[in-house]
Amino acid sequence: MPDPILLRQRQRMLRDHLADCPDPRVVAAMAALPREDFVPPDARASSYADGALPIGSGQTISQPRTVALMLAALRLAPGQRVLDVGCGSGYAAALLADLVAPGGSVTAVERLAALIPSARSRLAGRAVAVHHADGHSGWPAGAPYDAIHVAAVAADIPEALLAQLAPQGRLVIPLGTGETQELWLYEDGRRTRLAEVSFVPFLAGTE
DSSP: OOOHHHHHHHHHHHHHHSTTOSOHHHHHHHHHSOGGGGSOGGGGGGTTSSSOEEEETTEEEOOHHHHHHHHHHHTOOTTOEEEEEOOTTSHHHHHHHHHHTTTOEEEEEESOGGGHHHHHHHTTTSSEEEEEOOGGGOOGGGOOEEEEEEOSBBSSOOHHHHHTEEEEEEEEEEEEETTEEEEEEEETTEEEEEEEOOOOBOOOSOO
């Protein structure tokens, strides 16, 4: 049985934090997905707070408002192929998979091996393949991608990711240095600023 307290908190998240989301499909996907299943047990009570939550290994799950903004900017449709860079707990990958179903698929890369087994377990049954890899290189074997979702802040967009983006594809990524971070949409060679954000750094290599 779903926890009634968490169900009420999920409804409050939809009302208070996602009311201005322009894509009703994103809101519906987030309404249907139990966010508490993607955070550690000691963070379940805070699953629907409008803030980032730690998931271990120094990583976080982004605040719901930011997740919704990024997914809406990608304008996903059934049948599309998506690259998720920085899989973490698998929450965004699950939403991406739900938004491109049926017929679509998500390739997710995560640099921290410690996070991968739990992410794969949570994503079982969805069209998501999780790989241990450096996100700066993307995953060329699955390219081209209709959309690329990056959940870590970089100084600029890695060229490898741009090379793996399909024509007319869209990429969302936080860019900046230090405490100055902004979320950007890249599409048709143009960059559009979306919001101020706060993300963990986009580190090279794997661990």
